[in-house]
Amino acid sequence: MKPRASKLDRHRDDLLAWLLPQPDGEGLTLAAAAQRLFEKHGVASGNGSTRPVSLSSLSIWLERTQQARLQERILTRVATGAETCRELDKKFAKHPAPATDQLVKLLKVLVMQLAVKSESDPALLELVSPLMRSIMDYLKIEEKREDRKLDERRVALLEAKAAQADTAKGVMESQLTPEEKQVKLRNIFGLA
Amino acid sequence: MTARQQITAFVLRALARSGSEPVTQDYMRGLITGAFRHLQLTTADVDGHIAAIEAEGFISGTQDSVLGRLWLLTATGVIKAQQLG
Numbered sequence: 001m002k003p004r005a006s007k008l009d010r011h012r013d014d015l016l017a018w019l020l021p022q023p024d025g026e027g028l029t030l031a032a033a034a035q036r037l038f039e040k041h042g043v044a045s046g047n048g049s050t051r052p053v054s055l056s057s058l059s060i061w062l063e064r065t066q067q068a069r070l071q072e073r074i075l076t077r078v079a080t081g082a083e084t085c086r087e088l089d090k091k092f093a094k095h096p097a098p099a100t101d102q103l104v105k106l107l108k109v110l111v112m113q114l115a116v117k118s119e120s121d122p123a124l125l126e127l128v129s130p131l132m133r134s135i136m137d138y139l140k141i142e143e144k145r146e147d148r149k150l151d152e153r154r155v156a157l158l159e160a161k162a163a164q165a166d167t168a169k170g171v172m173e174s175q176l177t178p179e180e181k182q183v184k185l186r187n188i189f190g191l192a
Numbered sequence: 193m194t195a196r197q198q199i200t201a202f203v204l205r206a207l208a209r210s211g212s213e214p215v216t217q218d219y220m221r222g223l224i225t226g227a228f229r230h231l232q233l234t235t236a237d238v239d240g241h242i243a244a245i246e247a248e249g250f251i252s253g254t255q256d257s258v259l260g261r262l263w264l265l266t267a268t269g270v271i272k273a274q275q276l277g
Contacts, residue, residue, distance in 0.1 A: 074226055078210055085211065112210065113222065
């Protein structure tokens with residue numbers, strides 16, 4: 001299914017440098033480029049011909065080459081978008097809450113849309129980096145929030161244990177009988 | 193190569209590079225419209241091409257409650273995409 005190769009393909013870099021408008025190229029006309037190709041590389045309209053390639057074949061070649069370049073650029077952006085999505089997956093793996101899962105799904109769709117549509121509007125691609133930064137900032141805040149919750153829980157548990165120990169100490173130092181002390185201690189530590 | 197063959201080849205290559213994530217209908221439309229601007233395809237044209245690629249067995253669609261129609265390469269599509277490079 002590959003398109004047929006053209007004799008002009010081996011002079012692709014030269015032709016694009018001559019034909020593309022400035023600042024990417026010299027912006028030559030088709031006629032000027034065909035002439036230069038003939039003079040520099042001897043590429044003629046046919047075997048044994050002394051004339052440059054026809055303007056129509058050069059025009060067709062240029063159009064096909066431009067289309068192929070456009071498609072390659074889009075494919076590169078698609079691959080970049082996919083890589084960004086994989087990074088999102090890795091970052092969000094630490095936050096597997098259902099709401100985050102939905103958010104990740106939507107974000108990845110947005111990233112891929114931006115990757116594809118930025119060909120026609122390059123400014124869209126510039127939105128990706130700030131978007132990623134916002135997401136990462138959000139994740140850092142969420143991580144800190146989770147860590148703080150864990151710390152608070154740890155402190156609460158330690159305080160509860162300390163309170164139990166104090167109460168148990170009070171029981172041991174009291175005037176109760178050994179049997180009464182045992183009952184109270186079992187209650188304190190939930191062993192009743 | 194016909195326009196349809198070119199579009200099919202391009203879509204398969206793009207989906208292969210998109211990774212294993214399913215893609216939305218809008219994404220597929222953007223791919224085809226962006227890469228084949230010179231054909232000046234309407235939405236109906238593009239949807240027709242997507243349906244044709246599905247009919248060839250290269251992609252399969254599912255419905256998502258939030259994202260709408262989602263597309264993924266089939267095993268046949270993956271093999272074809274690898275052949276296309």
